[in-house]
Amino acid sequence: MTDQAIRQDLDADGILLLTIDCPGLSMNVINADLSRDLAAAVERIKTDAAVKGAVLTSGKPSGFVAGADLKGMNFQGDAAAAAKNSGKSKMAVLFEGVSGLQNLLRSLETAGKPVAVALNGLALGGGLEIALACHYRVAADNPRIVFGLPEVLVGLFPGAGGTQRLPRIMGVQPALMYLLQGKNMSPQEALGFGVVQEVAPAAEIVDRAKAWVKANPTKFTQPWDEKSFKFPGGAGATNPNFAQTFIGGNAMAHKQSNGNMNQIKAILSVVYEGAQLPFDTALRLESKYFAKVVADPQSSNMIRSLFVSKQAAEKGARRPKNVPPMKTKKVGMLGAGLMGAGIAMVSAQAGIDVVLLDRDQAAADKGKQYTADRLAKRRTSPEKTAEVLGRIHATTDYADLKGCDLIIEAVFETREIKADVTRATEAVVGADTIFGSNTSTLPITGLAEAWSKPENFIGIHFFSPVEKMPLVEIIVGKKTGPEAIAKALDYVAQIKKTPIVVNDSRGFYTSRCFGTFVQEGLAMLGEGVTPALIENVAKQMGMPVGPLAVNDEVGLDLSYKVGQQTKKDLGDAYKPGPGEAVIEKMMELGRHGRKNGKGFYAYPEDGSPKHLWPELSANFPVSAEQPTPADVKERLLYRQLVETARCFAEGVLETPEDGDLGAIFGWGFMPQSGGPFSAMDTIGLPTVVQNLDRLTQTYGERFAPPQLLRDMAEKDESFYGNAAKKAA
Numbered sequence: 256m257t258d259q260a261i262r263q264d265l266d267a268d269g270i271l272l273l274t275i276d277c278p279g280l281s282m283n284v285i286n287a288d289l290s291r292d293l294a295a296a297v298e299r300i301k302t303d304a305a306v307k308g309a310v311l312t313s314g315k316p317s318g319f320v321a322g323a324d325l326k327g328m329n330f331q332g333d334a335a336a337a338a339k340n341s342g343k344s345k346m347a348v349l350f351e352g353v354s355g356l357q358n359l360l361r362s363l364e365t366a367g368k369p370v371a372v373a374l375n376g377l378a379l380g381g382g383l384e385i386a387l388a389c390h391y392r393v394a395a396d397n398p399r400i401v402f403g404l405p406e407v408l409v410g411l412f413p414g415a416g417g418t419q420r421l422p423r424i425m426g427v428q429p430a431l432m433y434l435l436q437g438k439n440m441s442p443q444e445a446l447g448f449g450v451v452q453e454v455a456p457a458a459e460i461v462d463r464a465k466a467w468v469k470a471n472p473t474k475f476t477q478p479w480d481e482k483s484f485k486f487p488g489g490a491g492a493t494n495p496n497f498a499q500t501f502i503g504g505n506a507m508a509h510k511q512s513n514g515n516m517n518q519i520k521a522i523l524s525v526v527y528e529g530a531q532l533p534f535d536t537a538l539r540l541e542s543k544y545f546a547k548v549v550a551d552p553q554s555s556n557m558i559r560s561l562f563v564s565k566q567a568a569e570k571g572a573r574r575p576k577n578v579p580p581m582k583t584k585k586v587g588m589l590g591a592g593l594m595g596a597g598i599a600m601v602s603a604q605a606g607i608d609v610v611l612l613d614r615d616q617a618a619a620d621k622g623k624q625y626t627a628d629r630l631a632k633r634r635t636s637p638e639k640t641a642e643v644l645g646r647i648h649a650t651t652d653y654a655d656l657k658g659c660d661l662i663i664e665a666v667f668e669t670r671e672i673k674a675d676v677t678r679a680t681e682a683v684v685g686a687d688t689i690f691g692s693n694t695s696t697l698p699i700t701g702l703a704e705a706w707s708k709p710e711n712f713i714g715i716h717f718f719s720p721v722e723k724m725p726l727v728e729i730i731v732g733k734k735t736g737p738e739a740i741a742k743a744l745d746y747v748a749q750i751k752k753t754p755i756v757v758n759d760s761r762g763f764y765t766s767r768c769f770g771t772f773v774q775e776g777l778a779m780l781g782e783g784v785t786p787a788l789i790e791n792v793a794k795q796m797g798m799p800v801g802p803l804a805v806n807d808e809v810g811l812d813l814s815y816k817v818g819q820q821t822k823k824d825l826g827d828a829y830k831p832g833p834g835e836a837v838i839e840k841m842m843e844l845g846r847h848g849r850k851n852g853k854g855f856y857a858y859p860e861d862g863s864p865k866h867l868w869p870e871l872s873a874n875f876p877v878s879a880e881q882p883t884p885a886d887v888k889e890r891l892l893y894r895q896l897v898e899t900a901r902c903f904a905e906g907v908l909e910t911p912e913d914g915d916l917g918a919i920f921g922w923g924f925m926p927q928s929g930g931p932f933s934a935m936d937t938i939g940l941p942t943v944v945q946n947l948d949r950l951t952q953t954y955g956e957r958f959a960p961p962q963l964l965r966d967m968a969e970k971d972e973s974f975y976g977n978a979a980k981k982a983a
Contacts, residue, residue: 261292262314263299269307270465271300276314283315285356285381286324293385294359301366308468308475311389312373312461318400319372322380323356325409325562349546356381356415357538360388369475371464375457378402379439384415387424390475392450393464394442395457402450403439410557410927412518414545418525419537423479424449426488427530428500434522435508449487479534490530501527515797515927521548552937556929559975560919564912565753573729573756573913574744575737583607583746587659587684589676591622591649594693595665597721600626603646605750610656611649619649629722656683661746663715665693668816670701670824677705689742691715695766696817699732699759710736713743716763718921726920727752732759753920755913757902761821764907764914768898768931769922771957773814775894776802777834779887783878786855786867792887797925802891803867807854812847814838833957840874890950892934895924897947897958899931903974904963911974932974940968 260283262274273296277283300309313319363370371391378386383402386392394400404413404421412418412434422430425448432438445451455463478484490497505523512519521544529537548554584607588599591613599609599622613619626647630640648655656662662680666672677690686708692699693716703712714730727747731740740756747754757764776789780803790801799805806814815838822829841847841854846868848854856865899918902908915930928934935943944965950958960968967977 258288259292260288261296263296265305268469269305270468271306271309273309273311274314275311275320282317283313283320284322284324285320290356290359297359297363297366300368306368307472308369310371310373310461310464310468311385313375316376318376319374319378320382320385321377322382325558346546346550349550350542353414353545353549354542357542360385360416361538364388364390364477367475369468369471371468373460373464374451375460376400380404380406380413381415384413384417387420388416390477391452391464391467393453393455393460394445394451395460396442396454397457398441400442401439402445403437404434405437407435407518407522408437409562410518410554411548412522412545414541416538416541418522418541419529419534422526422530423486427486427490427497427526428488431500431504431526434526435519486530492531513795513797517548517551517553553927556933556937557927560915560929560933561926564916568753568755568916569748571744571748575741578737578741581738581742581745583661583749585659587656587662587680588612589662589680590665591619592665593719594717594721596622596625597719598663598665598717599647600629600722601750603643607646607749609647610659611647612653612656613651616651619651623647623649653679653683656680659684660688661742662688662690663693668694668696669820670697673702674705681706686711689713689739691743693717696762698761699730700734703732703734709734711739713739714763715743725753726917727754728763728765728917728921729754729756730759730763731756753916755917757913758907760905760907764902765917765921768895768902768918771894771898772891772922773802773806774832774834775890777837779890780875781834781837783876784887785877785881786871788881788884788887792884793891796888796892797927799923803855807848807856810848810850811838811841811854815842837875844874893947893950893958896931896935896943897960900935900964901961904961911978936973936975940964940973941971944968
């Protein structure tokens with residue numbers, strides 16, 4: 256059988272070795288082939304008298320099983336089709352569908368024979384759930400191996416028994432930490448929690464697992480199936496530790512998610528209720544909650560953006576075809592400020608040599624010290640620290656750039672200064688070298704005029720702080736060539752970031768659309784809306800911080816300078832933004848944001864938490880009549896939605912996938928929505944246009960939908976529906 260996912264080998268002791276090796280894949284995943292073969296193996300364990308027990312392991316060096324094949328899953332579509340054919344309700348079909356693997360694993364652990372698992376590598380999601388259904392677990396002694404249930408990070412939760420087995424193994428409180436945060440554990444941590452019973456050298460794990468099966472022919476009952484079973488740490492509504500765990504857990508979970516994540520609420524509910532039920536009833540409860548979560552578009556939107564699209568982008572979905580690999584060996588970093596220092600750090604950590612150049616040696620050295628300080632904070636070993644710092648050469652001499660195969664510029668956001676450093680660099684490295692600008696707003700096509708081969712000039716836009724932010728926005732100028740695109744994407748892959756590719760425009764995609772969120776917040780402040788209402792609603796809707804707080808972080812002076820440069824570039828065509836007067840007023844007051852300890856927030860010198868500046872209301876009087884939270888949310892949301900739609904209509908964005916990835920990972924747009932394009936598709940474009948027209952009448956042309964959006968709404972189309980048709 257060419258698509259065999261599990262090899263079966265019965266040894267002389269009657270132990271059936273089941274080796275998972277999904278054909279054609281670098282990593283084992285739970286797909287139709289694996290599920291079919293596992294079902295056949297379970298049936299053989301139950302019915303073949305020659306089989307005394309079984310051991311599961313992996314035939315791939317990459318690990319055991321990485322979880323379910325989320326790319327191939329279409330819960331809602333499959334359920335709708337099956338419901339139509341069967342006459343059952345969609346929810347009934349969903350419940351039956353999501354119970355499949357769960358029922359299979361329950362059959363495995365109740366087959367009446369001992370089953371062990373030899374974990375040679377990572378076991379995540381459904382992979383760990385398979386392992387938890389075995390009676391004995393042996394892990395390879397390798398600190399790089401991880402075990403975990405990360406489904407919460409993509410809008411799901413473990414649906415094959417993980418929410419019930421993990422708490423019964425390690426206790427409710429520690430299990431919730433892993434279930435709610437998607438954290439991983441090492442083999443030694445897993446041993447301490449009882450998630451595995453043995454850690455052994457990798458070459459011995461299969462033999463150790465077989466030895467246990469041979470020595471324990473009657474140990475085929477799980478602890479939770481014993482009448483005497485009790486939860487580690489206790490459980491039940493009358494148990495004080497159990498009650499306190501959920502009182503605190505609910506509060507902390509709500510603080511982190513603002514009640515926006517369906518899967519988080521479901522995890523808390525299913526663990527709380529399931530811990531007080533017989534195990535088989537608890538499993539059915541898990542399937543009920545899982546079906547409810549996947550029936551909501553939130554889960555499919557999150558899976559698509561946070562998993563499928565993200566993986567595709569990182570694997571080079573937008574990389575030009577037929578361009579050979581262009582690995583970066585030595586990068587020239589122009590500018591050693593906050594951005595340049597961060598780029599230098601991630602490059603050096605990736606094994607790339609860095610020439611870090613600034614106007615004076617003190618500034619260049621300070622940029623290098625940034626890496627030293629961050630590594631010290633992480634408690635990196637002295638040897639590793641020395642290795643990374645050894646790759647960074649701080650200098651003021653352009654001649655030191657010779658030999659660099661990629662240049663990245665991150666100097667002041669003024670066209671003249673950027674042009675000067677660009678020309679000085681070309682004089683040393685030559686125009687055949689790829690030059691990337693980290694500008695956040697200035698059009699790449701114009702900046703490329705300072706490089707004699709504009710086909711080798713591209714935008715490589717990082718986000719601050721570079722070492723923490725996962726996104727890099729690649730901006731293609733009008734003359735940028737395929738080699739420059741390939742070089743930029745290959746470099747981003749080397750430093751393990753997530754790229755999106757957009758076309759040139761002022762502010763590109765992320766800065767342009769993120770700016771609308773900030774500007775709308777400033778506009779409301781100028782209109783007399785209470786600052787706390789603006790900030791709190793923004794966080795409640797799923798934004799990481801409010802528009803006033805994030806403007807403080809970026810710097811009000813930077814916002815002012817960008818506005819002045821834009822005004823200069825556009826001349827008579829310039830139209831003042833609704834929040835421009837607020838920024839100008841703050842500049843007059845000398846309030847530049849966190850950098851000088853004075854912005855929309857006050858930053859006490861004693862280190863106590865920041866708070867909204869008490870005199871804001873004196874400078875921006877609060878109106879007697881305030882909008883509802885729903886009104887504030889609508890303005891903040893739709894101002895971002897319409898701008899992302901304009902970027903698509905203007906060709907700045909070519910795919911909704913880039914738009915959703917850029918929004919979530921670039922400026923923190925409501926991750927529960929899957930991104931602005933997923934949000935618009937879910938709301939329905941006719942409703943989106945109707946709401947935008949109403950907002951336009953009330954607040955002005957900044958809410959006016961582009962013609963493309965109107966045309967799509969009239970045809971009842973969707974962004975992802977059209978993308979699928981185009982791909983087909």
